[in-house]
Amino acid sequence: MTTPIVPPPKKDPQKRTRVPTRPSELRSRAALGLAAAAAEGRFMLQVCGECGAIQYPPRDACAACLSVDLPWKDVSPAGRLMAETTVRTSTNVYFRERTPWRIGTVKLDAGPSIMCHVHGDVERGGTVRIVNRLDKSGQGVFFALPSEETPAMEDDPQLREMSCDPKYRRVLITDARSENAVALAKAFSDAQASIIFVGEAESWRAYPHRAALAAIPNVEILPLDVTDTQSVNELAGEIGGKTDILVNNARFVRPGGIMDRGDTVFARDEMEVNFLGLMRLAQAFGPAMRGRGADGQSSATAWVNILSVYAYSNMPAFGAFSASNAAAYSLSQCLRAEMRPGGVRVMNVYTGPTEDAWHQPLPPPKVAPAALARAIIAGLKDGLEDVFVGDVAKDLIEKWRAGAKILEREMTEAGGGET
Amino acid sequence: MTVQAPNPAALLGDLATALASEAIEVIDLTHTLDQDFPVIVLPPEFGQCARFRMEEISAYDHRGPAWKWHNFTCCEHTGTHFDAPSHWISGRDIPNGNVDEIPADRFIGPVCVIDCSDGSKADEDFELTPEIIEAWEAKHGRIPEASWVLMRTDWSKRRGADYLNMREDGPHSPGPTPDAMKLLVNKRGIRGFGTETVGTDAGQGAHYTPPYPAHFFLHGAGRYGLQCLNNLDRLPPTGAMLIATPLKIKKGTGSPLRVIALVAREGGQ
Numbered sequence: 001m002t003t004p005i006v007p008p009p010k011k012d013p014q015k016r017t018r019v020p021t022r023p024s025e026l027r028s029r030a031a032l033g034l035a036a037a038a039a040e041g042r043f044m045l046q047v048c049g050e051c052g053a054i055q056y057p058p059r060d061a062c063a064a065c066l067s068v069d070l071p072w073k074d075v076s077p078a079g080r081l082m083a084e085t086t087v088r089t090s091t092n093v094y095f096r097e098r099t100p101w102r103i104g105t106v107k108l109d110a111g112p113s114i115m116c117h118v119h120g121d122v123e124r125g126g127t128v129r130i131v132n133r134l135d136k137s138g139q140g141v142f143f144a145l146p147s148e149e150t151p152a153m154e155d156d157p158q159l160r161e162m163s164c165d166p167k168y169r170r171v172l173i174t175d176a177r178s179e180n181a182v183a184l185a186k187a188f189s190d191a192q193a194s195i196i197f198v199g200e201a202e203s204w205r206a207y208p209h210r211a212a213l214a215a216i217p218n219v220e221i222l223p224l225d226v227t228d229t230q231s232v233n234e235l236a237g238e239i240g241g242k243t244d245i246l247v248n249n250a251r252f253v254r255p256g257g258i259m260d261r262g263d264t265v266f267a268r269d270e271m272e273v274n275f276l277g278l279m280r281l282a283q284a285f286g287p288a289m290r291g292r293g294a295d296g297q298s299s300a301t302a303w304v305n306i307l308s309v310y311a312y313s314n315m316p317a318f319g320a321f322s323a324s325n326a327a328a329y330s331l332s333q334c335l336r337a338e339m340r341p342g343g344v345r346v347m348n349v350y351t352g353p354t355e356d357a358w359h360q361p362l363p364p365p366k367v368a369p370a371a372l373a374r375a376i377i378a379g380l381k382d383g384l385e386d387v388f389v390g391d392v393a394k395d396l397i398e399k400w401r402a403g404a405k406i407l408e409r410e411m412t413e414a415g416g417g418e419t
Numbered sequence: 420m421t422v423q424a425p426n427p428a429a430l431l432g433d434l435a436t437a438l439a440s441e442a443i444e445v446i447d448l449t450h451t452l453d454q455d456f457p458v459i460v461l462p463p464e465f466g467q468c469a470r471f472r473m474e475e476i477s478a479y480d481h482r483g484p485a486w487k488w489h490n491f492t493c494c495e496h497t498g499t500h501f502d503a504p505s506h507w508i509s510g511r512d513i514p515n516g517n518v519d520e521i522p523a524d525r526f527i528g529p530v531c532v533i534d535c536s537d538g539s540k541a542d543e544d545f546e547l548t549p550e551i552i553e554a555w556e557a558k559h560g561r562i563p564e565a566s567w568v569l570m571r572t573d574w575s576k577r578r579g580a581d582y583l584n585m586r587e588d589g590p591h592s593p594g595p596t597p598d599a600m601k602l603l604v605n606k607r608g609i610r611g612f613g614t615e616t617v618g619t620d621a622g623q624g625a626h627y628t629p630p631y632p633a634h635f636f637l638h639g640a641g642r643y644g645l646q647c648l649n650n651l652d653r654l655p656p657t658g659a660m661l662i663a664t665p666l667k668i669k670k671g672t673g674s675p676l677r678v679i680a681l682v683a684r685e686g687g688q
Contacts, residue, residue: 202455203455205585206580227470227472228472230454231454266466
């Protein structure tokens, strides 16, 4: 039985905040495939292209036939716990601070036996479901969960180390004016976030959903404009030290590419919000979040960017917007590197056209705010780095992986390539 | 029109003395350039007025140890600002219609202040009409040629969302009717017209014929606009001198600026 977590007591201001430490980061290059799969929450192993043998641990040549054709494939996560132990001390500082820590060996139905972290509710010899999670150093590790849901299983302390669960955490959502804000705040409220700060730009002009936003339990609306460095710094000064999850929901979208616009005014706005907005927020909120990556049960845990999937491959009908998102995507990789010492996850949520005024003439499917919010909460609970929400985004990333240049040719068909 | 002062050098000397003794007061009619000060809001598919923004270059630190300075960005029409004739389509062909081309003597002139504050308090769509102008003239004398004319509404005391006063049918704030602008521009030959609201026109000014009559008539005749003015309640109806010098922006259609007025202190000589 997992002991459900309770809202954390107020912090003792005389105690030093625990400095983030990390589990070992050393991996072979082949083993980084685990991190890539864990980034999307997929349980994958190398499967030999010649003899079909499933490999574990990751390697450069097939253990059965020495073939070097070892693509990563989704495999069945079902298995049985064969052996388990509880580590009570460790020379590694990260684990030393977190003992007792349960680990074990699981025999997968698919064949291999794997070493993994073990959830407290898994019975000895019981059936398990393996998930591939990113640990605090951003490496993919296997985690054995009970095959059936158990009460409050997400509160298992080991599992919470490898998720970014909003429960009893404090969230900042930027851009109250965006139509997404209500759905996002509602989803975090339902996920038991303790406070949901929502940043509001330009309080001098009204917007229709403000009352609905303010009515959501635990929502606090505060001034924040991501294009205004002083406003970002002021809010970070006030709540930077208690922002556990930051959701950058601000974005500026206008249709158009290069020649049909004829000026750089909207492009500048797109860069101001979509690229520099991210940078301002990261400069103001990043250091405190990184410093609080191990600050107890409700530590700072995740940074969420909502990006256009056309960051990967330009959609000429929204060409300049796509470019600003490509810039933000690149910057998010830099942010990952800078957040890594604190163990704070940077989760990018990629979406295709959204259900809003700027995408109104586009045909469905379009991503509704509620769907986006669901994907964000689910992604945080699974500790993901990359989430593709909606059919358009999922389809595009598959095509991009299959052949980025082919996709580019397809996207740049005369007419704008609205996939 | 040239008016000879009796003794210009003595006049300037007297002015200096009056300023030093505060017999003549300098009133600041300007709002602070603040990131949060409202700007005009247009339908979102149109280009928008850039908000005032400021980025620190250095602040006595590793980026510049002994000095602090900022880059700032804004629109020509952000904050308390000046509208040149080239701002409006009716003034596009006016010679010297850009801020850099306007002779500097055009920026200084006598100012008439028409108090519409009571009316604007009662009616947010209050209109400045020819009747109101004529009633003002009956009391204070005819508006002299080449005067600045300011419409006082006390709108500058409004804060937050009340300033633009946006509703689903657009903003609601006071302004002049087309006939009032025709009277001021064509019959009185004013230098320019200024308001405390975000524009020289009423919030609902798009619905007049012609739309935005203040912009249309002022700039079409090569006159100037001032908006987002402050402290108009500290000006007398007549007798003050207004100084409004926009930045000398090449081909600029307007500029944020510091607007000041010289006012004889009550009881002063």
